[in-house]
Amino acid sequence: MNAIATPATAATPTAADRAIRHATVEIDGLNVFYREAGDPANPTLLLLHGFPSSSAMYRDLIGELADTYHLVAPDHIGFGQSDAPAVDTFPYSFDKLTEVTLKLVDHLGLDRFALYIQDYGAPIGLRIAATHPERVTALISQSGNAYLEGFTPFWDVLFAHAKDRETHEPAVRELLTAEATKWQHTHGIPADRLARVAPDAWVLDQAYLDRPGNKEIQLQLFWDYQFNLDGYPTFQEYFRTHRPPTLVAWGAGDEIFGPDGARAFARDLPDAEIHLLDAGHFALATHTPEIAALIRDFLGRNIS
Numbered sequence: 001m002n003a004i005a006t007p008a009t010a011a012t013p014t015a016a017d018r019a020i021r022h023a024t025v026e027i028d029g030l031n032v033f034y035r036e037a038g039d040p041a042n043p044t045l046l047l048l049h050g051f052p053s054s055s056a057m058y059r060d061l062i063g064e065l066a067d068t069y070h071l072v073a074p075d076h077i078g079f080g081q082s083d084a085p086a087v088d089t090f091p092y093s094f095d096k097l098t099e100v101t102l103k104l105v106d107h108l109g110l111d112r113f114a115l116y117i118q119d120y121g122a123p124i125g126l127r128i129a130a131t132h133p134e135r136v137t138a139l140i141s142q143s144g145n146a147y148l149e150g151f152t153p154f155w156d157v158l159f160a161h162a163k164d165r166e167t168h169e170p171a172v173r174e175l176l177t178a179e180a181t182k183w184q185h186t187h188g189i190p191a192d193r194l195a196r197v198a199p200d201a202w203v204l205d206q207a208y209l210d211r212p213g214n215k216e217i218q219l220q221l222f223w224d225y226q227f228n229l230d231g232y233p234t235f236q237e238y239f240r241t242h243r244p245p246t247l248v249a250w251g252a253g254d255e256i257f258g259p260d261g262a263r264a265f266a267r268d269l270p271d272a273e274i275h276l277l278d279a280g281h282f283a284l285a286t287h288t289p290e291i292a293a294l295i296r297d298f299l300g301r302n303i304s
Helices: 056-067 094-107 121-131 155-162 165-176 177-187 191-196 199-209 216-244 260-265 284-302
Strands: 020-029 030-037 045-050 070-074 114-115 136-142 246-251 274-278
Touching: 020 094, 030 094, 030 155, 030 199, 045 246, 056 070, 056 191, 056 199, 056 284, 094 121, 094 216, 121 216, 136 284, 155 165, 155 191, 155 216, 165 177, 177 199, 191 260, 191 284, 199 216, 246 260, 246 284, 260 274, 274 284
Parallel strands: 045 070, 045 114, 114 136, 136 246, 246 274
Antiparallel strands: 020 030, 030 070
């Protein structure tokens, strides 16, 4: 396992470099929100968020990297500032979220890009990468699982729910409460780092979850997650065949996708750079500067 790299030297970014632009575009009749920063002439990094978050989780990282890279971070349908149509009017699935993301990428003219995947962003991003390997310049995974080894006991109730929704729905609904959302943001973090976690993060995520109809959206995606595992052999074959440059920056204390999921990338990507950080599931909450330094060093050596 690699040690954390020494940060690469870079020019001090200006305020204009760091400025985040916010926009919404219509994709298939739905408003898709995204954050963008940096010069589009620079290499692009597409940042795909997980549950129960939004592109807001990337705000600090975007500011760290916008002097050198072009960054785009969308909100998935049903999350953040993007539209969240009711479950009886939109077919919520990871296949469908991938389709919308690809159409957004095409709309923005992003022909080639590195992918940053976290949690739900992994099955979406890896579908894109496996289907369009020529467009993906590199992979960065932060608790973006692609191996069975990554699943922890956290998932037991979710996989039970996948087999019998009615019986297990009450237990799964507990994962949508304010207490559970705060736990996602704070578990696995050493006591001396907890003060780095902004309470705004879980309060904002919970506010989105508490919107009318949103819990039903999340329950549908919980159920659909089982089909992501069917794609793992395809994702792993993509790794072996195309050998994308890969950086793994994972919370060693993550109790949702455990560190074995990070180590597993080395099986099919022996050159993957794997870093286990003293963090939890949302490692950027406590380690944005460290992860930004790893990304600068990694992308600086692997893409132009």
